[in-house]
Amino acid sequence: MRLAGPLRIVAIVLCVGLTWVLASIMLGNQGAFPRIQQMLTRPQNPTTAYPKPRRYKCGLPQPCPEQHFSFRIVSGAANVIGPKICFEDKMLMSSVLENIGRGLNIVLVNGVNGELIAAKYFDMWAGDVNDLLKFLRPMYEGTLIMVASYDDPATKMNDETRKIFGDLGSNAVKELAFRDSWVFVGANGIQDKSPFEQHIKNNKNTNKYEGWPEALELEGCVPARTNETQ
Template structure:
């Protein structure tokens, strides 16, 4: 039987070991909670910084009519896009207003025309079928009747060439078009010109059927023209964008 002092020494040793183990476990638990608390504080701080940055960062500003650059003061942005297939109508944005979309009931197959009267700011929209019927002469008469101080936007939809007469091509050429003589079946074409004054830049594009990627089945890519118009009632001109 061990002596009393030895028993007490053994008990003290066991108590010491148990105490050490408990302290170690407690330290691990406290350290884990401290680390977890520190991580949570860090996450909260990062989230706060991100929220503050998001509030301060200005949102990207889209230019009117989706132009690549901002127009100078007093200029009027425009973007003219031809139609696509039978269901994709032409589009005209002017001063950030969707002119053709607001007059969709007036659009149709053939030549779609919007006329801006600078003196009043009024815009008139008309469409002339160039696939069936005889609408070349009415279109010519309309174009010839426009007063000086008019800006004319023309965009094809579906087909603008089949019933387009030589006379109409001549009139459009006299208005400044360089491509109207080359317009063929289901080519896409857009043209912007002025009556009684010349635009500082030439705004016209033709996309031939079969010579570009056919984005709409039997129809080619859109033809597009865009820029910044500067004008007033006494001095009319246009600056390139």
């Protein structure tokens, strides 16, 4: 009972002191208990916000130079995940668009203005290779071609088909075989072999997906053609 008086005094002093501190902070009195005010008003563990890396057309890490087209091609993964072809930030072929299929997925675009000419797939396991030949033969000078394999790109290929792709700039097409992975960008009228091509052989000892090699991804900037070069 004797301690009740002192405890009551201590409690009153603490309440008055806390009221003074809070009032000083609210009124902006920087002279009153500055350290306590800083503790109450400044975060103890500030986090640094880092800007997200900027992505450009088709998800490229850098923008393409002027008079160049951006592209990104992903081949199919085994016979489960379909391929994708993006050009100038427009998805032209994908599973979402429901315009891809087993075999060769091909996009043709105007090499001068980048306008889409056609986007089709050709079954190279059970389809008719003549359908592919009819699609490729009329290509005019300067047309860009983008190709993504899915499942099997080569079983129905014949010598004429391989020659056409070779003339378009492909180096790997002469060895393309059953269930290989292949991505390619070429052009009608190209003088040398295209620098935009990747190829992985179907090999049971190195395949990522049992009977199929891993998927391929190809991206970059392809120079636009000028009217004078057509």
